[in-house]
Amino acid sequence: MRTIYTLTFLGFSTVMAGLLTSCDSAKPEERTAVKAAPASLPDSAQVILASTEQASVAVTAPIINLSADAAAILAKPQVPILCYHQVRDWRDSDSKQARDYIVPTAVFRDQMQMLADSGYHTILPDQLMAYLTTGAPLPEKPVMITFDDTNLDQYTNALPELEKHNFKAVYFIMTVSLNRPRYMTREQVKELSDKGHAIGSHTWDHHNVKKYEGNDWITQVAKPKKVLEEITGKPVTYFAYPFGLWNKEAIPELKNNGMTAAFQLAAKRDEQDPLFTIRRIIASGYWSPIRLYKNLEGSF
Template sequence: MKKLIFLSTTGLFLMFSCQQKTTATVETNAAVPDTIATPKKEEKLVMNDAEAILARKEVPILCYHNIKDFPASAGEMTKTYTVKPAAFSEQMKALADAGYQSILPDQLYDYLVYNKPLPAKPVMITFDDTRGEQYSIGAAEMKKHNFKGVFFVMTVSIDRPNYLSTTAIKNLSDAGNCIAAHTWDHHMVTKYAGEDWNTQLVKPKAKLEEIIGKPITNFAYPFGLWNKEAIPEIKKSGYKMAYTLSTKRDSIDPLFTIRRMIVSGNWSTDRMMESMKTTFVNAK
């Protein structure tokens, strides 16, 4: 009898345990969703044509060369292409106080081509000719206002005295600035033929990409001079945009004739701010 009671009790215990396990399994399975969310399709971007790009409001783009002191007796070329350090500092502060925010070429491209938004008051700050003080003074002053710049480098000058070093170029890029090409040795694009395109466009691009480890997709014409024959070669070399000075944009290739304004060392800060408005009359 005792044996029979023991077997009955054991059987009830095992049955009750199995029921508990079954119930737990059902509750766990019930918590697993029986459907899988379908991922959203990426929005297909439509590129603007030349007419639509030209209809977009321009962004003020400033162009600096030398940032150093010069005497009152300096020649007009020096005064035009050189801004004193104190003046540059004052100009950056004036831009910041007026609510301007710096943008870089990728942002400009997306704005012009895909209608993507920009800050309410955008400005692009660019530097030509690879001068060393653009790093030691220019980048340092811009950093105070959270500005980033575009540095157009002619590769023949890299690591020469008073010019940007390889290390400086890499540091500028790593800090979020844009490194761009300005030919090998600053010869006018309008004079190129044969091997010149490779020497002045392709090799500098490759050299800069080797230094910073990123694609180089922007190019500035020496002296701001360009012709229609140059644009297909620039495109073929892998550039997305090219920059002139204050001349009219091309109606067919506006992305390769983007306008900039040289900031003269003869100007006061107020004059510089006013020149931005008159040069880019339809600016954002």
């Protein structure tokens, strides 16, 4: 029996009144879902490059304008983007803080059911990029679901729940963990990509971007991007900052290494490069479906 959530939907055109404080500093019960900006260029996209060159590959692919005005991007209502880490049952050894990042399997199942029952539609980064840079339409009540860190339970526990509702997600992969115990294999990442999910980079070993120097950009960004492209057979141009931390110095480095957009958590967006400071909200393990619903509805 489908549960009907009756809170009022405020409408996609309503602009969020205030900005979120940092996810890391806010208590789970105090957090409000954030409308965020999107990420990057798939292999099938038709893209309007900043140099005005056009790379036209597929007629039906979204058009993305990388020279879009930053102020115009910032003025658009943001789309809520959820960030998940582990999807598994809590253990006695899990601290209270850790449980904020660990969503029990049944809670995740109920959250996904709530999204489906409430009419939400998952979107992928190229759709969001097209919306932000050209004003392309999105489905009613869009939401993006993202996963960080390559945890195996994202494949074993979360994926079946996504597939029940034909939801698609974005997986930000930390390449050092591939094929290790409790993490996904290369074959599983390839399968996710083949099923239509988006694959992005989450660095080699989760090193803080604000501390990079010298060859760190090669180790943490260039090489992982190449590895993921070899696995999926597709360009990888979406990036998620470890810990959600970024600085202005990182943006040109990411651009130089082939990234076209990057995801943070809930800090203020950069006024010159909003596509490299896309905002997300951590989906707390303490949130009931109705709590998640209120946060999503309140973000529009």
